[in-house]
Every structure is written in structure tokens, then in C-alpha cells.
Amino acid sequence: MTGLRLEDGKNKSVSEILDVTIIGGSIAGLAVAFALTNAGHRVTVFEATDGKNKFERCGAFKLPPNGTLCLNRWGLKTLLDKYSHKFMKYTFYRCEDDALIGTLLLNGLLQHEAFSGQDVADYIFHESSDVWDWLYKLAVDSGVSFRPNSRVVSIDTAKSTITLHNGDEVVSDFIVGADGVNGIARSVVSGQTPDLGGNRFLTVTCTLPCDELLQDKDLATLVDDAYWVVWGGDGVQLQGQVGKRERTYIVTFGYKIPDDVVLDPSLEIFGWYDTFKLGDFKFIDYKKFHGRALKLVNLVKEASQTYSNIHVEQPVLEDLVCDDGRVVLVGDAAHGMIPGQQHNAALGFEDAGVLECLFSSVQSRHNISRLLMAYDEIRGPRIAFGVKIDLSLRDSIMLPKGPLRDQFDDFLRTSAKEHVPAQSDTDDDHLSRLWNDTLKMWLYDASEQVEDWWTKWGNLGTMRELLEHETRRTTIYIDRDISRQ
Numbered sequence: 001m002t003g004l005r006l007e008d009g010k011n012k013s014v015s016e017i018l019d020v021t022i023i024g025g026s027i028a029g030l031a032v033a034f035a036l037t038n039a040g041h042r043v044t045v046f047e048a049t050d051g052k053n054k055f056e057r058c059g060a061f062k063l064p065p066n067g068t069l070c071l072n073r074w075g076l077k078t079l080l081d082k083y084s085h086k087f088m089k090y091t092f093y094r095c096e097d098d099a100l101i102g103t104l105l106l107n108g109l110l111q112h113e114a115f116s117g118q119d120v121a122d123y124i125f126h127e128s129s130d131v132w133d134w135l136y137k138l139a140v141d142s143g144v145s146f147r148p149n150s151r152v153v154s155i156d157t158a159k160s161t162i163t164l165h166n167g168d169e170v171v172s173d174f175i176v177g178a179d180g181v182n183g184i185a186r187s188v189v190s191g192q193t194p195d196l197g198g199n200r201f202l203t204v205t206c207t208l209p210c211d212e213l214l215q216d217k218d219l220a221t222l223v224d225d226a227y228w229v230v231w232g233g234d235g236v237q238l239q240g241q242v243g244k245r246e247r248t249y250i251v252t253f254g255y256k257i258p259d260d261v262v263l264d265p266s267l268e269i270f271g272w273y274d275t276f277k278l279g280d281f282k283f284i285d286y287k288k289f290h291g292r293a294l295k296l297v298n299l300v301k302e303a304s305q306t307y308s309n310i311h312v313e314q315p316v317l318e319d320l321v322c323d324d325g326r327v328v329l330v331g332d333a334a335h336g337m338i339p340g341q342q343h344n345a346a347l348g349f350e351d352a353g354v355l356e357c358l359f360s361s362v363q364s365r366h367n368i369s370r371l372l373m374a375y376d377e378i379r380g381p382r383i384a385f386g387v388k389i390d391l392s393l394r395d396s397i398m399l400p401k402g403p404l405r406d407q408f409d410d411f412l413r414t415s416a417k418e419h420v421p422a423q424s425d426t427d428d429d430h431l432s433r434l435w436n437d438t439l440k441m442w443l444y445d446a447s448e449q450v451e452d453w454w455t456k457w458g459n460l461g462t463m464r465e466l467l468e469h470e471t472r473r474t475t476i477y478i479d480r481d482i483s484r485q
Helices: 027-038 065-083 128-142 184-190 210-214 291-302 344-361 365-397 403-418 430-442 446-456 460-471
Strands: 019-023 042-046 060-063 089-094 099-105 124-127 145-147 152-156 161-164 169-171 174-177 200-209 227-233 236-242 248-256 307-312 327-329
Touching (some): 019 027, 027 042, 027 128, 027 174, 060 128, 060 344, 065 124, 065 128, 065 344, 065 430, 099 403, 124 128, 152 184, 184 327, 200 291, 210 248, 210 291, 227 365, 327 365, 344 365, 365 403, 365 430, 365 446
Parallel strands (some): 019 042, 019 174, 042 145, 089 227
Antiparallel strands (some): 060 124, 089 099, 152 161, 161 169, 200 248, 200 307, 227 236
């Protein structure tokens, strides 16, 4: 497989150096900032907070091979090898009785024939704060400018201008929205505010000392670097993994909030809070947990520091780029998934990789809209596909007792026994499709997707001629600055 690597940066055939505004210094925002600077452009990140690393509150994230591949190509492989856990085993239990359903050998799955001859990276688990630090350093070293304490209050899509809370206006060639599900960029591109009528989910994460688990003979069995442990049940999931830098155990608790629950009005939807304990959420039914799952949840309840998020499930956006072709969405702002899913971070890294490849050969500012539309054509279906896969897996883990859950558990048991995903006798079997679709997610290569797009439109020279022709056309802009309405 081909692909961009760190040493390839800033030597592309860029004829026009662009000024790019990025709203949000999230992990996805930093990735895009570095990627576009690496492609030869001037990038400024505007962050509403003080700009310091705040991702220790989010614990850690899972990064499947498609996401790890992006970080490897940006020169982070050595650090990942040193500080990340490679997932060796995925062990699944049911919450209500702590019954083992099965253990998948993930390193064995990556030897599947579908990966033969492919440039497949590792499936890893890593603390979010480290990845933020590494991407921030890459961005700074590559020349990215940062403006902390700079909250964006409006976007003029026709003029590619942002207005800050202090009244300053900043003009750039295009704007990247990396400010999350409830950020201004997503509202401007979609033409609407976040949908608050969907399913609601609570996510609580915390980091526990391994010593606390080792004091209990049952929980001590969880302190194994190779295991990613997941419990699932009716509307609940619990995940745990040993951290690598210190002897810690990182826990993520997920709970579907009942429809009739009225939430504390002080809770801002989509925000992260360190002022609430797990016990403060009175709607949680602890009878859904048993054995080690219940013991682990009790440790989370007693933890001195936890971080909580309330998320409302969002519909997939029809467009990732505004009508004027000057504002584009990445990361959480683009996919809108609840925290803790398999591909939250990976999709953001893919977004950055695609933008890097597309904007490595810009010939004129007049090409920007077409290249961003290319991004939309490449990333739109991919993000919709990724959201579907992660939601399908999450819903299978959180099924109530019944035939559907029995089918999922039998599929996992058989897959664990055979050390490969079970195959169905029917082509339309849901679980076989879920596995095949997961393979497609893991095999994604951002640079190859861009190359395929160029091939679709003819060779690079032909496409440049088309883009140069477009520079002579008159562009009509439509103002969609809903933030000022």
C-alpha cells in the first residue's frame, strides 16, 4: 500500500499556500492542523479553552488498525510501540451473571486472509492525553499557530470568516470545524442545532490504581495487560483495560438513560464534567450488574475522580461541507458518535489523512471548493458506514435477554472457539455482515481513497486542467450563517 509519511511533508507540488482556520484544539483538530501544515499550508487553531491538555479526563481510547495506520505514517509508530497496549484478547462477559461468552484473539484475527498482503497496523489501546501531547508537539514543530481562549461566536461561510467572542474577525481560505457535536461549525454546515430527541447515553470514565483491584481476588484476574474486558447487558456496557505508563486500570461505563428520566438541568448535553460521581445519577439500576462487574462499578462509584458525559444520539449528516464550500467538518463534529466507541478517534485521523492528501497539490485558491467537495464525496459514505458499524456492535452488546442476544452470544462463542469469526450459511446473516463490514473498516487507507478519487476523475494533470477551468468561472455564494439568526 502507498501512503503519506512524515518525511514526505512540505515537498509536495503545492503552487498555492493556503491560510486555514481550525476551530477546536481537540485530538482531531490537532491531527488536521498537523496534516495540513505537513501538506504545505499555514494553519491557525482557535480553541475556546486555555488550550491545555484536557484529555486525561477521557481516560483512553481504542484505536483499530485503520486509525493506527494514520499515526504510524505521521511518525508516531515508535512512541505507540513503546507506550501503547496491543490488543491481544477481547473477552466478553454478560453483566447480570458475569458469565463468559467468549474470548477473541485479536492478533489472530489480524492474520485473517482478508489482510493478506495488506499494510495492516496494530489494534491498540492508549491514553488519550499522550496522543494529544504527541499531536500537539507535531503541530507546533511543523509551524501551526495556536490561539487559546478564543471562542468562535459566528461563521460567515461566504467570506470564510470567523468572529471571536472579543469581536475580532479572522479571514482565511477555508475553515475546519473540529469543535464537537454541539460546536458552531456543525450547526453552520448542517443548518440546524443538535437533535436532542434521540436516545440518551451516560458515559463515565475513570482511572483506578491496579493495587485496588489486586486487593480483591476476583478483580485481580482483570489485571492482565493483554486483555480488553467488556461486559454487556440490557442497556449497559462496562469496559476495562490496564494502562501502560503506570499500573492503572482504565474503566469506561456506558448506560442508556431511560426515556422517562428528567436530567439535572445543570448538565450540559455533550459536555464532560468532573463534578458528578457515578452515584449522583439516580436512574442507574445496579441490579443489572453482578460479580466482578458489580465490584468494578462499585470501585468507580467510590473513585476520587470521575468524568461524565451525557450524549444524545445524532443522525448522520447529509453533508460535511457547507454550501459555499468553505467550511468542512472533521472528528466528532462530523460523525457525532457517543464516546467510547471503536472508531471515534480513528475516523478523525482518517479525516486528517484525506485532507492532507487532497491539499498536497493545490494549484489555486479557486480549487478549494472542489477539493472540499471531494472530501465530502470520500468521507461522507465512509463516516456513515463507520457510524452504522459501531452502533450495530454497541446495540448487540447492550441487548436485553431474548433471541437476538442469544444469536449474538452464540456467534461470539463460535468465533472464539474457532479463533476466527463464525461464518453463516446465509449471505444476509446480520452478524456475518457485521464482521465483514468490520474488516472493511480496518482495511481503510486514507491516501488510497484519495488516489482512487483522482483516478475516477482521470489523471492528475487532467483534473488540474478541470480545476484551473473552474478558476475562470464565477462562483455564487449563499449565506448560511445561522449563528447570527
